[in-house]
Amino acid sequence: MRQLSTSGAAAGRTARKMIIDAHAHLFDAGYFPPAWHDRTAQRWAKAVYPPRDPADIRPNIERGFVDKDGSILMAELDRAGIDAAVCLTLDWALVVDDLSGVSPAEMMQHYAKIAEMYPGRFYAFAGIDPRRPDGLEVYERSVREWGMRGLKLYPPCGYFPYDDVCLPFYEKSLELGVPVVIHTAMVSWPMNGRFAHPTGVADVQSRYPDLEIIFAHSGYPLWAEEAIHTAAGHPNS
Structure with a gap:
C-alpha cells in the first residue's frame, strides 16, 4: 500500500504518529443523484410519527450534505484532534437508475483539488460502480492522474x-x-x-x-x- 506522504501543513506533525480518519466523505451539490434524494425523503418522512410530507423534507437533504471546499470537514478534524482524513468516493447512480448527477470522474477531480488545498490533510479513494462501461478507464485515470489512493x-x-x-x-x-x-x-x-x-x-x-x-x-x-x-x-x- 502506498504510504500517505506528510508534506506542507503536515510537516509539523511528523514528529509524532498521525491520527487519520480513514473513512470520511465530502459532498458537493449533485453528488447524489436526484432520485436518491427523492427516495431518501420518502424514507425519512416515514421514520417519524406522525409521518411528514416527503416534499417538506426533500429541499433540506442535499443542503445538509454540501461541503464544497472541505472547510467543514477540516473544522471537524481540528475539533476532534485528527490530522488527516481519507475521503471515499460514492457512486450511487445505478442503484436508483439516475445518471443525471455529477459523474464519478468529476467528483474525483474535485477531490484532487481539495487535496491540493489541504496538503497532508486530505486524501481520497476512487469510487466507481464497476458496471459502468467506462469504469475501469476512469479508475485508472483517477489513480494515475488525479492522485486517488x-x-x-x-x-x-x-x-x-x-x-x-x-x-x-x-x-x-x-x-x-x-x-x-x-x-x-x-x-x-x-x-x-x-x-x-x-x-x-x-x-x-x-x-x-x-x-x-x-x-x-x-x-x-x-x-x-x-x-x-x-x-x-x-x-x-
Whole structure:
C-alpha cells in the first residue's frame, strides 16, 4: 500500500504518529443523484410519527450534505484532534437508475483539488460502480492522474464483490499497487444489504491473495464477528 506522504501543513506533525480518519466523505451539490434524494425523503418522512410530507423534507437533504471546499470537514478534524482524513468516493447512480448527477470522474477531480488545498490533510479513494462501461478507464485515470489512493466499492448498489464485473478492478488495483475498500455492513433502502455481507469478500481474498482489502465498517453492527474472522483469514485484509 502506498504510504500517505506528510508534506506542507503536515510537516509539523511528523514528529509524532498521525491520527487519520480513514473513512470520511465530502459532498458537493449533485453528488447524489436526484432520485436518491427523492427516495431518501420518502424514507425519512416515514421514520417519524406522525409521518411528514416527503416534499417538506426533500429541499433540506442535499443542503445538509454540501461541503464544497472541505472547510467543514477540516473544522471537524481540528475539533476532534485528527490530522488527516481519507475521503471515499460514492457512486450511487445505478442503484436508483439516475445518471443525471455529477459523474464519478468529476467528483474525483474535485477531490484532487481539495487535496491540493489541504496538503497532508486530505486524501481520497476512487469510487466507481464497476458496471459502468467506462469504469475501469476512469479508475485508472483517477489513480494515475488525479492522485486517488485506492478504490472504494459499494456492493449494496446491486452486485456482489466476487461478481465477474469486479475482477478487472481488483487486477487493476494490483497493477497500480493500491488497496481496495469494500463496504461490509447493513444498509438502508434503496440499497440492498444482502450484497454487503462480509463473507462475500472471501472469494476475492482467495482469488487475489496479494490484494490489500479493507472491510469498510468491519461488518458492524450485525456482522462484526463474520467480518473479523473473514479478514483474519487473509494475509492482506
